[in-house]
Amino acid sequence: xxxxxxxxxxxxxxxxxxxxxxxxxxxxxxxxxxxxxxxxxxxxxxxxxxxxxxxxxxxxxxxxxxxxxxxxxxxxxxxxxxxxxxxxxxxxxxxxxxxxxxxxxxxxxxxxxxxxxxxxxxxxxxxxxxxxxxxxxxxxxxxxxxxxxxxxxxxxxxxxxxxxxxxxxxxxxxxxxxxxxxxxxxxxxxxxxxxxxxxxxxxxxxxxxxxxxxxxxxxxxxxxxxxxxxxxxxxxxxxxxxxxxxxxxxxxxxxxxxxxxxxxxxxxxxxxxxxxxxxxxxxxxxxxxxxxxxxxxxxxxxxxxxxxxxxxxxxxxxxxxxxxxxxxxxxxxxxxxxxxxxxxxx
Amino acid sequence: xxxxxxxxxxxxxxxxxxxxxxxxxxxxxxxxxxxxxxxxxxxxxxxxxxxxxxxxxxxxxxxxxxxxxxxxxxxxxxxxxxxxxxxxxxxxxxxxxxxxxxxxxxxxxxxxxxxxxxxxxxxxxxxxxxxxxxxxxxxxxxxxxxxxxxxxxxxxxxxxxxxxxxxxxxxxxxxxxxxxxxxxxxxxxxxxxxxxxxxxxxxxxxxxxxxxxxxxxxxxxxxxxxxxxxxxxxxxxxxxxxxxxxxxxxxxxxxxxxxxxxxxxxxxxxxxx
Amino acid sequence: xxxxxxxxxxxxxxxxxxxxxxxxxxxxxxxxxxxxxxxxxxxxxxxxxxxxxxxxxxxxxxxxxxxxxxxxxxxxxxxxxxxxxxxxxxxxxxxxxxxxxxxxxxxxxxxxxxxxxxxxxxxxxxxxxxxxxxxxxxxxxxxxxxxxxxxxxxxxxxxxxxxxxxxxxxxxxxxxxxxxxxxxxxxxxxxxxxxxxxxxxxxxxxxxxxxxxxxxxxxxxxxxxxxxxxxxxxxxxxxxxxxxxxxxxxxxxxxxxxx
Ligand SMILES: Nc1ncnc2c1ncn2[C@@H]1O[C@H](COP(=O)(O)OP(=O)(O)OP(=O)(O)O)[C@@H](O)[C@H]1O
Ligand SMILES: [Mg+2]
Numbered sequence: 108x109x110x111x112x113x114x115x116x117x118x119x120x121x122x123x124x125x126x127x128x129x130x131x132x133x134x135x136x137x138x139x140x141x142x143x144x145x146x147x148x149x150x151x152x153x154x155x156x157x158x159x160x161x162x163x164x165x166x167x168x169x170x171x172x173x174x175x176x177x178x179x180x181x182x183x184x185x186x187x188x189x190x191x192x193x194x195x196x197x198x199x200x201x202x203x204x205x206x207x208x209x210x211x212x213x214x215x216x217x218x219x220x221x222x223x224x225x226x227x228x229x230x231x232x233x234x235x236x237x238x239x240x241x242x243x244x245x246x247x248x249x250x251x252x253x254x255x256x257x258x259x260x261x262x263x264x265x266x267x268x269x270x271x272x273x274x275x276x277x278x279x280x281x282x283x284x285x286x287x288x289x290x291x292x293x294x295x296x297x298x299x300x301x302x303x304x305x306x307x308x309x310x311x312x313x314x315x316x317x318x319x320x321x322x323x324x325x326x327x328x329x330x331x332x333x334x335x336x337x338x339x340x341x342x343x344x345x346x347x348x349x350x351x352x353x354x355x356x357x358x359x360x361x362x363x364x365x366x367x368x369x370x371x372x373x374x375x376x377x378x379x380x381x382x383x384x385x386x387x388x389x390x391x392x393x394x395x396x397x398x399x400x401x402x403x404x405x406x407x408x409x410x411x412x413x414x415x416x417x418x419x420x421x422x423x424x425x426x427x428x429x430x431x432x433x434x435x436x437x438x439x440x441x442x443x444x445x446x447x448x449x450x451x452x453x
Numbered sequence: 454x455x456x457x458x459x460x461x462x463x464x465x466x467x468x469x470x471x472x473x474x475x476x477x478x479x480x481x482x483x484x485x486x487x488x489x490x491x492x493x494x495x496x497x498x499x500x501x502x503x504x505x506x507x508x509x510x511x512x513x514x515x516x517x518x519x520x521x522x523x524x525x526x527x528x529x530x531x532x533x534x535x536x537x538x539x540x541x542x543x544x545x546x547x548x549x550x551x552x553x554x555x556x557x558x559x560x561x562x563x564x565x566x567x568x569x570x571x572x573x574x575x576x577x578x579x580x581x582x583x584x585x586x587x588x589x590x591x592x593x594x595x596x597x598x599x600x601x602x603x604x605x606x607x608x609x610x611x612x613x614x615x616x617x618x619x620x621x622x623x624x625x626x627x628x629x630x631x632x633x634x635x636x637x638x639x640x641x642x643x644x645x646x647x648x649x650x651x652x653x654x655x656x657x658x659x660x661x662x663x664x665x666x667x668x669x670x671x672x673x674x675x676x677x678x679x680x681x682x683x684x685x686x687x688x689x690x691x692x693x694x695x696x697x698x699x700x701x702x703x704x705x706x707x708x709x710x711x712x713x714x715x716x717x718x719x720x721x722x723x724x725x726x
Numbered sequence: 727x728x729x730x731x732x733x734x735x736x737x738x739x740x741x742x743x744x745x746x747x748x749x750x751x752x753x754x755x756x757x758x759x760x761x762x763x764x765x766x767x768x769x770x771x772x773x774x775x776x777x778x779x780x781x782x783x784x785x786x787x788x789x790x791x792x793x794x795x796x797x798x799x800x801x802x803x804x805x806x807x808x809x810x811x812x813x814x815x816x817x818x819x820x821x822x823x824x825x826x827x828x829x830x831x832x833x834x835x836x837x838x839x840x841x842x843x844x845x846x847x848x849x850x851x852x853x854x855x856x857x858x859x860x861x862x863x864x865x866x867x868x869x870x871x872x873x874x875x876x877x878x879x880x881x882x883x884x885x886x887x888x889x890x891x892x893x894x895x896x897x898x899x900x901x902x903x904x905x906x907x908x909x910x911x912x913x914x915x916x917x918x919x920x921x922x923x924x925x926x927x928x929x930x931x932x933x934x935x936x937x938x939x940x941x942x943x944x945x946x947x948x949x950x951x952x953x954x955x956x957x958x959x960x961x962x963x964x965x966x967x968x969x970x971x972x973x974x975x976x977x978x979x980x981x982x983x984x985x
Pocket of ligand 1: 122125127145146147148149150151152153154301
């Protein structure tokens with residue numbers, strides 16, 4: 108198994124004069140399921156299109172399985188891409204959609220039929236082979252599109268926001284389906300998403316991007332628990348992030364002096380780490396929402412807004428109530444300037 | 454979007470070059486000839502053209518007929534379009550089809566019918582004589598009225614189509630809403646329908662007006678040499694007198710007026726937003 | 727329901743004005759007499775039969791058919807790639823190219839015919855037929871581009887990229903994926919172009935020579951000399967032909983949404 112099955116080297120991508128990705132280095136392992144995660148417009152689709160060969164890089168190189176494919180046209184790269192819009196061929200039946208690429212390979216008819224049948228079976232669409240895409244549901248179209256790419260046995264399968272057009276239930280179903288397919292086929296998969304929960308649930312590794320630059324690359328566990336930057340921390344649910352200097356923290360409204368004995372940089376708390384109901388600080392509840400097992404609060408304090416959650420069984424505060432709270436140093440995520448983040452000792 | 458724009462240029466260029474070389478270039482040269490008198494650049498041709506009373510009459514008549522046809526078709530167009538959009542889907546499709554159909558039929562055929570209707574022995578004259586309104590048939594053919602009717606029949610469908618599509622895009626229930634708020638039909642029209650469909654009116658108006666200005670067949674068949682319009686005048690100048698300067702001038706006038714009408718109507722529409 | 731009857735009356739009058747004259751033409755052509763009249767002097771089909779035997783009508787019909795078919799095909803050969811380029815590429819001078827291709831709609835046709843006669847036929851020795859063919863092609867081109875363009879714009883370009891990733895060449899993606907999905911538009915463009923060209927008069931006014939006349943021009947000059955019902959019969963036949971074409975096109979294509 109190669110560790111650099113797909114290798115992007117000093118890749119720079121632009122649309123005309125608009126530079127989208129300044130310089131990207133990324134190695135993807137053979138057989139892994141990797142997620143490209145980032146806010147809208149950060150260059151995820153662009154990167155994917157470059158890997159597929161639909162867009163020529165300005166500079167840099169792309170290697171796949173050890174071969175430089177930078178100049179290889181898209182139809183010779185052996186890469187599959189599942190489009191966000193599915194891009195099914197409306198004039199062809201489900202069967203012919205899946206057969207499309209195989210027929211271009213001049214495969215004989217029997218072989219095509221057996222492969223397509225197998226392909227449709229894998230995604231549970233064998234019974235709909237004769238239908239046109241317009242006569243299928245969103246989830247079925249999605250699986251058809253997946254199947255069309257899979258039967259080509261691509262070296263790498265790219266998926267652009269594969270789940271974003273599906274409703275919540277189907278999305279969960281397809282997540283499991285994707286994982287199963289990936290495990291069964293062992294195909295290297297790269298999928299784009301801007302949903303952190305999806306990335307965490309599916310991916311072996313996550314590439315967090317911001318404005319065309321990789322912010323952090325690691326396993327789900329690493330990104331979730333050890334975000335390397337303020338941006339990453341924010342993206343993975345540390346909703347209370349404050350600059351820390353001289354043992355005081357600074358919010359957008361004001362500051363709290365005192366007891367935050369940490370090196371200058373940032374301190375971050377998940378809403379669940381904020382103590383509500385007791386503590387040295389005071390604020391006013393400006394929002395409260397019931398979310399099943401817990402209650403979510405927005406507290407307006409001298410510092411600015413604090414987001415907190417408490418178990419639903421705890422005492423309940425109403426909008427307008429004054430409430431005491433604490434930001435316990437022990438358990439806060441600390442991002443010292445220029446160094447790796449650490450969990451503050453309990 | 455593909456990135457290789459030179460490839461795109463290569464695909465688009467044949468069409469553009471074809472039109473530019475074989476169409477625009479000859480037309481351009483012809484237009485420029487009107488600015489040359491005895492091999493010199495000059496506006497004398499335009500001056501000579503403008504002072505001739507016949508040319509003035511024809512110019513004004515063309516403008517007048519274009520304006521009349523556009524106005525009348527707007528009135529009929531609104532009434533018809535309003536009825537069409539309020540029909541049930543099935544009859545709406547049928548009626549709309551019947552409105553579009555004439556556009557596909559040869560204008561010569563469409564205009565020729567009026568000779569049968571308006572001629573000395575046509576139905577209109579039969580009726581007039583039969584009813585004793587006049588002892589002898591009256592002349593309708595080869596009058597402005599005949600040309601007007603021919604033009605109106607030719608271009609009315611364009612106005613109706615434009616107005617129907619504008620009215621189909623009216624927000625649902627604005628008309629009942631205005632009625633409930635106390636507006637009478639006239640107010641509904643001026644305060645609700647007109648402002649909301651003016652893009653369609655501009656579109657239809659431009660098509661009908663420029664179409665009437667540059668139409669050849671109705672004035673040729675129904676007007677003859679008695680009721681010349683700019684196009685028939687052009688034809689006559691070239692055929693009778695080999696007068697290419699006048700031809701170039703008339704062509705320029707027609708092009709400028711078509712563009713001008715379009716711009717003007719767009720301005721008016723934009724100003725009332 | 728008075729408003730319902732008002733509405734029917736308005737539509738009825740409008741349609742009578744638009745369609746009625748054709749009914750009159752059909753009947754006028756059925757006259758048994760020798761002069762155009764309505765109501766006709768007795769009924770017969772002799773004029774409908776006669777028009778098929780008039781030699782100049784035969785010739786001019788053939789020329790008009792030739793121009794309409796080959797002019798429109800040529801316009802599509804030029805126009806489909808141009809529409810494709812406009813919709814899929816960010817071409818340099820794109821706006822200029824679009825304006826140039828659309829220009830023939832704005833230029834009065836009579837000028838076009840005259841210009842081609844003066845600068846292509848007389849000095850360069852183009853035949854009148856060739857000049858007619860070029861003029862009709864250029865005239866149909868804007869319609870072809872417009873109709874095909876609107877079909878292309880309704881088709882996602884993702885699909886072509888998907889085809890390329892499945893192994894198609896760019897040309898292959900066009901023929902296998904784009905063309906099958908815009909064929910309705912291309913056919914509609916052909917019909918619209920055909921009708922436009924066939925019915926075209928002003929462009930052909932000056933472009934006629936001995937034995938070279940399009941059908942509408944031939945009809946115009948025939949009616950100047952002769953006052954028999956044959957032009958009425960021919961008009962009725964042409965109208966009938968258009969009705970059939972449009973009806974079939976509407977049935978199979980939903981033609982009116984492309985016009
Ligand atoms: N064809 C184009 N021409 C010019 N700029 C473009 C084009 N396509 C994308 N961009 C720009 O490039 C940047 C990155 O776009 P990209 O589609 O890669 O974002 P993304 O990360 O996939 O976002 P999303 O999550 O919204 O899909 C954006 O700022 C976008 O505006
Ligand atoms: Mg994207």
